[in-house]
Amino acid sequence: MGANILSIALSGNPNSGKTTIFNNITGTRQKVGNWPGVTVEKKEGRIQRLGRELKIIDLPGTYSLTPFSIEEIVARNYILEEHPDVVIDIIDSSNLERSLYLATQLRELDCRVVFALNMTDLAKSRGINIDVGKLSELLDVQIVATVGNKNEGIDDLIEAAVNLAESDHSTSDRRRVKYSIDIEAAIGNLQSFLEAKADGMHAYDPRWTAIKLIEDDKVVKQRVLEATGRAGPEIVEKTDELRRHLFDRFADDPEIVMTDERYGFIAGIIKEVQTTSTRQRVDTSRNIDLVLTNRFVGFPIFILFIWIMFQLTFTFGDYPMQWIESGVGLISAGLDAVIPDSLFKDMLLNGIVAGVGSVIIFLPNILILFFCIALFEDTGYMSRAAFLMDKIMHLIGLHGKSFIPMLMGFGCNVPAILAARTLESEKDRILTILITPFMSCSARLPVYIVLAGTFFGAKAGSVIFGVYVLGIVLSILVGRLFRSSLLKGADAPFVMELPPYRIPMFKSLLIHMWDRSKMFLKKMGGVILIGSLVVWALSSFPRSIEYRVDYDSQRNGVTAAYEARIRLSEGAQRAALEAEMESAISELNRTQLAEKAEKSYMGRIGKVIAPVFAPLGIDWRGGVALVTGFFAKEIVVSTLGVLYAVGDDQSTDALKDALKDSGMTPLGALAMMAFVLLYVPCLATITTIRQEAGVKWTLFNIVFSTGLAWLVGCLIYQGGAYGRAHLT
Ligand code: GDP
Numbered sequence: 001m002g003a004n005i006l007s008i009a010l011s012g013n014p015n016s017g018k019t020t021i022f023n024n025i026t027g028t029r030q031k032v033g034n035w036p037g038v039t040v041e042k043k044e045g046r047i048q049r050l051g052r053e054l055k056i057i058d059l060p061g062t063y064s065l066t067p068f069s070i071e072e073i074v075a076r077n078y079i080l081e082e083h084p085d086v087v088i089d090i091i092d093s094s095n096l097e098r099s100l101y102l103a104t105q106l107r108e109l110d111c112r113v114v115f116a117l118n119m120t121d122l123a124k125s126r127g128i129n130i131d132v133g134k135l136s137e138l139l140d141v142q143i144v145a146t147v148g149n150k151n152e153g154i155d156d157l158i159e160a161a162v163n164l165a166e167s168d169h170s171t172s173d174r175r176r177v178k179y180s181i182d183i184e185a186a187i188g189n190l191q192s193f194l195e196a197k198a199d200g201m202h203a204y205d206p207r208w209t210a211i212k213l214i215e216d217d218k219v220v221k222q223r224v225l226e227a228t229g230r231a232g233p234e235i236v237e238k239t240d241e242l243r244r245h246l247f248d249r250f251a252d253d254p255e256i257v258m259t260d261e262r263y264g265f266i267a268g269i270i271k272e273v274q275t276t277s278t279r280q281r282v283d284t285s286r287n288i289d290l291v292l293t294n295r296f297v298g299f300p301i302f303i304l305f306i307w308i309m310f311q312l313t314f315t316f317g318d319y320p321m322q323w324i325e326s327g328v329g330l331i332s333a334g335l336d337a338v339i340p341d342s343l344f345k346d347m348l349l350n351g352i353v354a355g356v357g358s359v360i361i362f363l364p365n366i367l368i369l370f371f372c373i374a375l376f377e378d379t380g381y382m383s384r385a386a387f388l389m390d391k392i393m394h395l396i397g398l399h400g401k402s403f404i405p406m407l408m409g410f411g412c413n414v415p416a417i418l419a420a421r422t423l424e425s426e427k428d429r430i431l432t433i434l435i436t437p438f439m440s441c442s443a444r445l446p447v448y449i450v451l452a453g454t455f456f457g458a459k460a461g462s463v464i465f466g467v468y469v470l471g472i473v474l475s476i477l478v479g480r481l482f483r484s485s486l487l488k489g490a491d492a493p494f495v496m497e498l499p500p501y502r503i504p505m506f507k508s509l510l511i512h513m514w515d516r517s518k519m520f521l522k523k524m525g526g527v528i529l530i531g532s533l534v535v536w537a538l539s540s541f542p543r544s545i546e547y548r549v550d551y552d553s554q555r556n557g558v559t560a561a562y563e564a565r566i567r568l569s570e571g572a573q574r575a576a577l578e579a580e581m582e583s584a585i586s587e588l589n590r591t592q593l594a595e596k597a598e599k600s601y602m603g604r605i606g607k608v609i610a611p612v613f614a615p616l617g618i619d620w621r622g623g624v625a626l627v628t629g630f631f632a633k634e635i636v637v638s639t640l641g642v643l644y645a646v647g648d649d650q651s652t653d654a655l656k657d658a659l660k661d662s663g664m665t666p667l668g669a670l671a672m673m674a675f676v677l678l679y680v681p682c683l684a685t686i687t688t689i690r691q692e693a694g695v696k697w698t699l700f701n702i703v704f705s706t707g708l709a710w711l712v713g714c715l716i717y718q719g720g721a722y723g724r725a726h727l728t
């Protein structure tokens, strides 16, 4: 016992029910991490069953084992290098043909496979009938029928896997794809060449290696070169010769011919084992698709859905937002009453509560947005949207698939960048990651609201809409620029999968929503907390400031002057005098706070960086606010609040008045909005980009986006000023 751990890997197409079955088997005993070196999620679970310890691994979902995508490479390498005792291939019975492509490739590999014929309920309801015994015989593989979401057949599946792992079932007699004579000849030829030349190449099955070499599989070629030393170049030359020969025969790349032949093999299997009752062949998904992916009707419907999504996010989200806002207010007031005045209190209230509170209020919007996105995904609509957008995305040199991360970017760039993982080609992924931050995320909205509200009044809505459009237009231009320079290359061959529509399970919607929001909260929470503390500290120190005037005595003077007059007056006159005194004192307080901010460390920093922002019509306060916005864009607003000495008056009206008085012009406000849209996304996004694309691209992104932001801001301000001077 103990030493005898059986490892069982689950493979299968995306959406075949892999994760569902993995969850059924392992329950809560899961460990979630990443595959080494790449950003594909790895799930592993250990359980005791049938007196054994079993290690279950959820491989990434793939349609094949051709090394086009990271997922495919990860899944294949795991099987090749880690030699799991058994691979369970989860087959979507309602999509047998597609599932069998991966299955036949697994069959070609030197590993032990059990098939889980999943979604049998769905197949049945579509009138698809599969002859399990026949299929099992044709491929010489054990098959267990399952219904993942009802936990049916799972115990049998584990038993079959354990039995296979412990049997001495030899894999030599397995039924494989047979290729046409010429190709089989080439395979046999190369296989014996390999066996003769490379005695060090025991790692992989020689037939498989030969097949992969003939298919010009770069990964395998590399491995062979590494493992065979001096024989390597000879093997490569032999391979090239055979490939040329085959190309002559077929007038096409051998890998294409071989793929066709595999599909032919599969078509043969399907004919043998699958019957469809024509009576029930009313394909609902197809019928829905006739409408939703129709060129004329599809677009308006899509835009309607998106519009509804944003409406829900902003209107529905508004109520809980107000509740949370007043909750934060209550906490703040409560703490204020309880804790005696001290530096600690200042930090707690003006640093932590104010800073974190300003982010927490966005939680409802984010939950709703992610719920809608989960709904799109789980019903299958998301891939239709991607399908529709395909043509437009080609303007940037990307596929429709990249549209999904970009759409999510309007919510929050962090999960959006993570969503780019689904892209097959590395270049597509990087390009998508680089342009996604131009999608204006919800955190930037408060900044626009304040600035546009102050300087554009009734036109604020249109101005904000314009900022969003600017982001989209620039993403297209920048995308094209990068595609034709830094990230040149052909897009990976790619099929737009249209999975059948499903009625989503409410529970899984909630889980999807929560998974994303949790990540957002965790990252933003940490970053915001630190950012707020830094901003607070920079604006509160040094503590002792040499004020230009003695504010205390001025205040006393004002009070004394008014009090004498108040004492002598009565009724309405008295009330008016009292109000006058109040406002005189708060004016003094404001001046003092402004001076304090100016003389704080933040003020000093501001004075230093002021020249950088001057060409954009942004004063030192705006500059500092933008710098602190690096932590999170929401902080821009709260920093402005601190610097314009709005003080305890939390309402945005006070800030608007202060901004108007500050000498900022509408053009400067526009430049600032553009800057906020374009410059470095927040720290959480930067961290995510580093994790997903590496340090090099992260630095590039920081420099490029900030440079672009400055340039565009400058163009707006200077161009606008020039235009005003010369065109009127
Ligand atoms: P994965 O991406 O391959 O891991 O697939 P999931 O496990 O996420 O499953 C995709 C969807 O199929 C989920 O909504 C599951 O509830 C559903 N599902 C899984 N197994 C079955 C099944 O046997 N029958 C039906 N009707 N649905 C299933």
Ligand code: MG
Binding pocket: 015, 018, 019, 061
């Ligand atoms: Mg999964």
